[in-house]
Amino acid sequence: MSKRHWAMVGAGGLAFLSMMAAFGTSPSTVTDHVSRQDITQDLPQPFANAAIKPLPATLFTREEKVRPGDTASTLLKRIEVDGEETLSQLRRTPNADIFFQQLAPGKTLTAQVDGEGQLQSLIFPLNGQQDQVLLIERGAEGFRAKTRPLATEVQVQMKSAEIRYSLFGATDAAGIPDGIASQLADIFGGDIDFHRDLRKGDRFSVIYEVMSAQGRMVRTGKILSAEFVNDGKTYRAVWFATSDGKGGYYAPDGKSLRKAFLRSPLEFSRVTSGFSSARFHPILQTWRAHKGVDYGAPIGTKVRATGDGVVEFAGTQGGYGKVVILRHQGRYSTVYGHLSAFVAGIRPGARVSQGDTIAYSGMSGLASGPHLHYEFRIDGVHQNPLTVALPGSPPLGPQQLGRFKQLATDQIDRLHMASTGNISALD
Numbered sequence: 484m485s486k487r488h489w490a491m492v493g494a495g496g497l498a499f500l501s502m503m504a505a506f507g508t509s510p511s512t513v514t515d516h517v518s519r520q521d522i523t524q525d526l527p528q529p530f531a532n533a534a535i536k537p538l539p540a541t542l543f544t545r546e547e548k549v550r551p552g553d554t555a556s557t558l559l560k561r562i563e564v565d566g567e568e569t570l571s572q573l574r575r576t577p578n579a580d581i582f583f584q585q586l587a588p589g590k591t592l593t594a595q596v597d598g599e600g601q602l603q604s605l606i607f608p609l610n611g612q613q614d615q616v617l618l619i620e621r622g623a624e625g626f627r628a629k630t631r632p633l634a635t636e637v638q639v640q641m642k643s644a645e646i647r648y649s650l651f652g653a654t655d656a657a658g659i660p661d662g663i664a665s666q667l668a669d670i671f672g673g674d675i676d677f678h679r680d681l682r683k684g685d686r687f688s689v690i691y692e693v694m695s696a697q698g699r700m701v702r703t704g705k706i707l708s709a710e711f712v713n714d715g716k717t718y719r720a721v722w723f724a725t726s727d728g729k730g731g732y733y734a735p736d737g738k739s740l741r742k743a744f745l746r747s748p749l750e751f752s753r754v755t756s757g758f759s760s761a762r763f764h765p766i767l768q769t770w771r772a773h774k775g776v777d778y779g780a781p782i783g784t785k786v787r788a789t790g791d792g793v794v795e796f797a798g799t800q801g802g803y804g805k806v807v808i809l810r811h812q813g814r815y816s817t818v819y820g821h822l823s824a825f826v827a828g829i830r831p832g833a834r835v836s837q838g839d840t841i842a843y844s845g846m847s848g849l850a851s852g853p854h855l856h857y858e859f860r861i862d863g864v865h866q867n868p869l870t871v872a873l874p875g876s877p878p879l880g881p882q883q884l885g886r887f888k889q890l891a892t893d894q895i896d897r898l899h900m901a902s903t904g905n906i907s908a909l910d
């Protein structure tokens with residue numbers, strides 16, 4: 484294990500201790516229904532670079548979020564450094580003005596402070612540049628400031644959770660980032676409509692990458708594998724990099740999880756998952772009556788093309804209000820009604836890919852509340868999009884299947900361990 488990696492684990496340990504302290508004051512915040520495990524693994528390739536040195540033991544790491552109204556002075560006070568002296572030094576430091584100019588609320592700065600309250604270093608994210616930071620370091624002759632790439636390290640995490648009320652309730656309780664929750668919904672989106680199909684007692688395990696620096700998550704990576712038990716039925720997905728340089732999610736038998744159509748045209752997000760159906764009174768409620776599916780959604784929610792296709796119509800049409808009609812390969816077409824706006828470039832003849840945002844939901848036309856009206860037609864005949872059998876993508880060929888099955892067996896073992904909490908067996 485590299486020295487850098489050791490430093491990471493150390494920083495993580497600190498965070499863990501402070502979390503324990505937080506839980507100690509209010510034990511009720513500990514969720515009893517969720518089993519969760521974190522695993523940090525060394526990856527075969529070193530993704531990190533050595534831009535940020537490991538911490539000597541005598542330094543303390545402080546993280547502080549910029550609050551509205553903060554100044555450099557109030558921030559430094561909170562991380563308990565000798566404010567005035569440090570401030571005047573920083574003001575004289577070339578390039579350090581970025582720190583004073585970009586104190587946007589919500590940003591997190593990471594500082595190393597020695598036992599005497601002297602600021603030794605400070606890492607500060609730059610505006611609009613996800614992977615660039617301002618690094619301020621104390622040298623023999625005062626501070627030096629420079630922008631540099633963030634030294635990120637890829638960690639692999641395993642989490643498991645059970646759904647009591649909502650997917651996001653479960654992911655929150657298990658400490659799973661929102662980005663991973665949305666990816667889960669996308670990966671299984673051909674089989675499960677996350678807006679409608681989730682049941683209390685559904686559970687899932689997921690193994691995913693996290694990019695972190697100095698023990699702090701910078702952003703989420705991709706899901707490596709996942710298992711989702713929906714209404715008693717188990718679905719599994721394993722990421723596989725195919726030999727054409729791309730990759731995708733496959734079931735353990737090598738079948739592609741990518742369907743020609745997504746089950747739901749609405750992006751699944753914290754907002755749409757929590758949208759109250761009490762505010763939504765569809766005029767025509769049942770499938771039989773109006774041959775579509777209605778999704779309650781706040782006005783402006785992203786509407787996605789459920790499959791690759793060509794725009795046949797984008798405009799206003801009777802009770803549909805603003806509507807997009809897509810024609811797909813073969814006999815399929817899809818309809819998206821009551822929209823509030825179209826995405827630029829969505830006009831007859833335009834090509835769209837599955838998952839592209841084509842419009843925003845609304846309540847135009849014959850709609851008594853904000854919702855998306857969605858239809859799925861085969862040869863012009865309405866089909867119930869919630870139950871129609873959807874065409875799939877080709878499975879892995881025999882040349883790739885062997886390599887995939889090895890990987891899949893390993894990932895499924897790990898998912899099983901995550902779901903049973905039997906993590907020690909991994910070491």
Ligand SMILES: [Zn+2]
Nearest residue numbers: 775776777856
């Ligand atoms: Zn409808």
